[in-house]
Amino acid sequence: MKVLIVEDERTLALEIEAFLKKESYICDFARNANEALQKVGINEYDFVLLDLGLPDQDGLLVLKEAKKLNPDTAYIILTARGKLEDRIKGLDLGADDYLPKPFSLLELQSRMQAISRRKFGFNVELIPLGEFKLDLQKRLVWCQQNEIALSRKEFDLLSYLVLHKNRPLTRMQLSEHIWGNFADDDFDSNYIDAHIKNIRKKLGAFAETDWLETMRGIGYKIRI
Amino acid sequence: MARNNEGNWLQNKNIGVKLLTKLTFFITLSKLAIVALFVLLLPYLVERIASEYTNYYLRQQKQKVLQITKLKGIDFYLQGDESYGSYTMLKEEYIALEPSYYPFKKDTIETARRIVEQDTLSYRILKHNFKAKNKKYLLEIGKSTSSINQYNHPLQRIALFVLIGLIALTIVVDLVFTRIFLKPLGLIIKDKLIDQKFPFSKQLVPIKTSTYDFKYLDSVISNLMLQINVAFEKEREFTANASHELLTPISILQTKIENMMIEVGLAEKNHHQLAEMMRTVNRLKKIVNSLMLISRIENKQFDKKDEVLLNNLIAEVMEELAHRLTDNSLKFTIQLTHQVCLKNLNHDLLFQLFYNLINNAIRYNKPKGEILISDAISKGYYTISVKDTGYGISQKDLPLIFNRFKRINKVETAGYGLGLAIVKSIADYHHLKLTVNSEENIGTTFTIVFPNI
Numbered sequence: 239m240k241v242l243i244v245e246d247e248r249t250l251a252l253e254i255e256a257f258l259k260k261e262s263y264i265c266d267f268a269r270n271a272n273e274a275l276q277k278v279g280i281n282e283y284d285f286v287l288l289d290l291g292l293p294d295q296d297g298l299l300v301l302k303e304a305k306k307l308n309p310d311t312a313y314i315i316l317t318a319r320g321k322l323e324d325r326i327k328g329l330d331l332g333a334d335d336y337l338p339k340p341f342s343l344l345e346l347q348s349r350m351q352a353i354s355r356r357k358f359g360f361n362v363e364l365i366p367l368g369e370f371k372l373d374l375q376k377r378l379v380w381c382q383q384n385e386i387a388l389s390r391k392e393f394d395l396l397s398y399l400v401l402h403k404n405r406p407l408t409r410m411q412l413s414e415h416i417w418g419n420f421a422d423d424d425f426d427s428n429y430i431d432a433h434i435k436n437i438r439k440k441l442g443a444f445a446e447t448d449w450l451e452t453m454r455g456i457g458y459k460i461r462i
Numbered sequence: 463m464a465r466n467n468e469g470n471w472l473q474n475k476n477i478g479v480k481l482l483t484k485l486t487f488f489i490t491l492s493k494l495a496i497v498a499l500f501v502l503l504l505p506y507l508v509e510r511i512a513s514e515y516t517n518y519y520l521r522q523q524k525q526k527v528l529q530i531t532k533l534k535g536i537d538f539y540l541q542g543d544e545s546y547g548s549y550t551m552l553k554e555e556y557i558a559l560e561p562s563y564y565p566f567k568k569d570t571i572e573t574a575r576r577i578v579e580q581d582t583l584s585y586r587i588l589k590h591n592f593k594a595k596n597k598k599y600l601l602e603i604g605k606s607t608s609s610i611n612q613y614n615h616p617l618q619r620i621a622l623f624v625l626i627g628l629i630a631l632t633i634v635v636d637l638v639f640t641r642i643f644l645k646p647l648g649l650i651i652k653d654k655l656i657d658q659k660f661p662f663s664k665q666l667v668p669i670k671t672s673t674y675d676f677k678y679l680d681s682v683i684s685n686l687m688l689q690i691n692v693a694f695e696k697e698r699e700f701t702a703n704a705s706h707e708l709l710t711p712i713s714i715l716q717t718k719i720e721n722m723m724i725e726v727g728l729a730e731k732n733h734h735q736l737a738e739m740m741r742t743v744n745r746l747k748k749i750v751n752s753l754m755l756i757s758r759i760e761n762k763q764f765d766k767k768d769e770v771l772l773n774n775l776i777a778e779v780m781e782e783l784a785h786r787l788t789d790n791s792l793k794f795t796i797q798l799t800h801q802v803c804l805k806n807l808n809h810d811l812l813f814q815l816f817y818n819l820i821n822n823a824i825r826y827n828k829p830k831g832e833i834l835i836s837d838a839i840s841k842g843y844y845t846i847s848v849k850d851t852g853y854g855i856s857q858k859d860l861p862l863i864f865n866r867f868k869r870i871n872k873v874e875t876a877g878y879g880l881g882l883a884i885v886k887s888i889a890d891y892h893h894l895k896l897t898v899n900s901e902e903n904i905g906t907t908f909t910i911v912f913p914n915i
Contacts, residue, residue, distance in 0.1 A: 247710050253717035260724065319707035323763075340747050343720045405724045407469035408737050410744055419751065420782050420817065429785045456737045 272297035646671035824849035
């Protein structure tokens with residue numbers, strides 16, 4: 239999939255690219271509004287990651303224009319402005335999602351995946367996980383014919399780990415995904431442990447869960 | 463025990479007396495004292511005046527008699543007799559002339575009794591010795607004391623009335639003018655000081671007055687307010703700009719660390735280091751986000767159009783927080799008895815307010831402690847309290863807890879010191895009153911008062 243990163247901060251744009259490249263996205267850059275509109279006019283992108291605070295023009299104007307040129311592209315606003323109106327205006331103008339800076343790359347990817355599923359109608363087959371299968375649409379876990387009931391937060395946790403499989407995720411990254419801005423490292427790390435324990439207990443009743451690894455002092459990793 | 467966080471001396475405006483009242487009191491009392499003094503002195507004064515006048519009168523009379531004896535000879539009076547005496551019809555005055563056999567004495571004036579035609583009367587008498595035709599004579603001129611004193615009473619009364627009238631007039635004039643002179647001060651207090659809430663949003667119009675002192679006071683107060691506003695504005699701008707500018711570098715750090723963490727073949731030691739770095743960046747991120755939130759509230763960037771059912775709101779908060787109760791085995795009780803729908807609020811901010819208060823109640827509680835959320839309606843106000851059985855806050859620290867970066871509890875789980883500052887700014891933004899009761903090692907209660915429900 240092709241992604242246009244509209245960001246005037248070069249280092250940040252490069253970090254986003256480095257991350258997305260590993261997920262097989264092809265990235266292009268635009269450093270200002272003008273460049274962004276030119277590129278959107280020529281190329282077809284699946285995603286445009288749009289910073290609102292651009293040097294030449296307001297990112298929201300870019301969104302408006304780009305949307306006319308390329309209505310099928312998914313637009314994600316990445317901004318440090320954090321004004322409530324920006325968020326509402328952005329979503330009104332047809333942005334598909336909104337991530338306030340500083341954001342986690344893992345969270346960005348998770349949002350992009352969700353948009354892909356929703357927008358591009360990606361037929362999400364059941365994701366295999368050892369002897370289990372994960373149904374992201376219906377938010378269910380299956381083991382052969384058995385449906386396993388996980389709580390909302392337990393499922394969120396599991397699917398986030400699955401999405402970033404083979405990568406170590408810190409407790410903090412996990413709690414930030416679950417509780418967003420309200421995550422509190424000191425408290426919620428323990429709670430992540432408790433959740434993982436629950437997941438292991440519930441799934442372990444049906445089959446091995448050795449794919450879910452604990453990384454001492456860091457967090458967890460799903461190895462598939 | 464209870465302490466209003468506003469800690470504003472202006473709230474004690476009922477203590478102390480207004481300057482105008484003081485002046486009115488002083489003017490009235492001082493004039494009344496003068497009247498009393500005068501009333502006490504009046505009889506003595508009138509008597510003195512009457513007696514001085516009588517002495518003068520008697521001397522005048524003496525001069526007349528001596529004049530006549532000089533011109534017409536002593537025989538004009540004596541008519542060949544040894545002595546002479548005469549009195550007026552009602553015996554108010556008399557004159558007596560008789561030979562004297564005593565050595566010469568100076569004139570004397572004294573009060574003495576004389577018998578005039580069987581009546582014994584008291585007279586003021588002038589005695590004068592003089593020589594005529596080689597003979598010594600004694601002249602006595604007398605005026606009855608009753609005739610002297612007959613005007614005393616009416617005189618006293620008239621003097622008193624006139625005085626009272628004048629004093630009353632001066633009191634009225636004094637009070638009217640004090641009022642007029644002090645009016646600019648009242649205006650300064652009313653326009654500039656009463657009900658002034660920081661930041662000062664009222665327009666500062668100079669008070670019209672010709673009194674230099676008030677002009678000066680007024681301009682200094684206006685200037686100070688302006689300066690405070692400018693300083694506050696600058697601080698607000700700085701907080702907004704600084705925190706905003708920090709967000710991009712933090713983003714870069716965070717994404718860099720995240721990218722490094724997924725490098726293949728990273729040693730476990732490096733993993734740990736990266737996780738530590740990420741924690742630190744996260745902490746920085748939270749501080750900046752909290753500061754941004756405060757500055758956005760202070761910049762009034764939030765609508766206040768939501769209707770909030772507190773029961774639902776608390777339930778929403780607890781959905782995010784309930785899991786933290788289990789850590790310390792805390793007992794959590796909600797006693798909301800009034801189904802109150804609060805209007806014209808910002809739902810997200812109110813959520814944040816209760817989130818922070820309840821989160822603190824959890825954070826600073828003791829193992830197996832309790833948290834109670836209760837409400838009440840009194841005098842048209844709806845109040846909701848969050849009570850914990852935690853470490854409490856010392857009296858000395860109570861006024862400081864809403865300050866930014868002030869961390870009172872030095873417990874392990876202490877936060878960044880911005881939670882209560884956020885609570886305060888949200889409460890201020892919605893014009894909610896926030897009070898704290900706390901006792902060390904017993905617990906803390908935060909109470910929020912919602913006006914006009």
